[in-house]
Amino acid sequence: MLWNDQIVERRDCINIEDRGYQFGDGIYEVIGVYDGKPLLLTEHMERLERSAREVQLTLPSSISNLKNRLEDLVSLNELEEGIIYMQVSRGAAPRWHEFPADDISPVTIAYTRPEERMTTIENQGATAILTEDIRWLRCDIKTLNLLPNVLAKQKAVEHQAIEAILHRGETVTEASASNVFIVKDGELYTHPANNFILNGITRKKVLQICKESALKLHEETYTVTDLLEADEVFITATKLDVIPILKVDEHTIGTGSPGKVTKKIVKAFRALYEQEV
Template sequence: MTKMIFNDQIMERENIVDIEDRAYQFGDGIYEVIGVYGGKPFLLDEHMERLQRSAKEIQLSLPYTMEQLRRNLVQLVKTNELDEGIIYMQVSRGVSSREHYFPGNSITPVTIAYTRAEERMSATEDAGATAVLVEDIRWLRCDIKTLNLLPNTLAKQKAVENNAIEAILHRGDTVTEASASNVFIVKEGELFTHPANNYILNGITRRKVIQLCESLGIQVHEEAFTVKTLLQADEVFVTATKSDIIPILKIDNQSIGQESPGKITRKIIQSFRSAIRELEKS
């Protein structure tokens, strides 16, 4: 049986959910999903920094230091002998009688983490996929990685029902991100993606792609664009932990570009794969 983290201990995996845990009743907590390649967590420091930021934004005091959390997650991967997959980590505000306001300082946050084997989506990256458009009905603090994901799941369900890999979200005419990923478009050899404000989650893979583009000499514009611009783009791709970089060839049955992964997207995919290989060699 695989192991899990419960608070500061690695233990046998079991279902440990108190009915009055605020994560369960209010979605009052934060989480991270970290990719594992070759037995090593990818961009772990960046994920931990975002977890710390999310905690601060919802006034949640993390019960352990960043170093303790990192050490425990690395050890969990080793203990479970995970070669390829994800770490899921969650911190709730804790267990308390059901009141909407925050409980007092006597309540200790609850930390859990587990691993899951997942293959990378290389075939989909090479072939491309389709997406649908969905109105963005989420709250206005999408920059915080909280447990409140019902609008995201509704959007993803629409994608599944339409045999698509993702639902691209828009507020009115402005494209924001997707149900579980960030959105990039390519226009005349340059990238465009929504700025990292309160309307989107600043994805760790998103940030890595922007960094790689700097080394590749590809101009990136962090600015909003419209649904019309999206549909008229030369290339479209989405980015997320473990699904990495997925070219989008059709949106709502409308073809994008040449209806095949574009030159810029393929160049970025190869650069991202090189970064993974460097991690595996380290």
């Protein structure tokens, strides 16, 4: 694993006064690894840098160095298929709510984990549920504060669903760990990348695919009713890639099978991935 700037044997210790542990005062990224190579690593590191800036956290080393260390980590672990998890906390200091003194250094941790692609589910589709979005108002920052997401995901698991799609009142935002797209009359809709959602790396690639494929896409809000009456629904996330949603709660989406627009996105994303790695 990566501990600050050193690759070391895996360690399970944690300082009880680490602010990531006590306050969720930190940021993180999850990067997919395909065929031994991190996918879209530059984009993930750019988002890490943005998150750090938004929470006034100084990264302990340059983005270039972090990228190199993560690539070293994948190589040393001989990881072919899986993820890299990386987080940076504000550091370990006596427990006060305000930021610690300047001499307290951030703590960086990263490790790899084998994880297979979800090709079968991507081909066949899955189900989701709806639940109220109870998160804070800066969902655009990828912080360690994930309890509302955990509760939503657990609710999905208890209903044998792959995801919990979140809504604030009637407005659909995203899902517990993914972005949501709907298709109506051949056109795509997804919530704009503002403070109510995390601008997913896979989401951004899907937007690029739509532009290159001349698919009409609207980054605008839509309602729960729009979602349930959509012709197609799919979710996107790192390593999840693009998953068709065939049913939300008790409502069948479209024909109840993956739609042609979603299939086109799946195919294009796979081709993009093959080019990237």
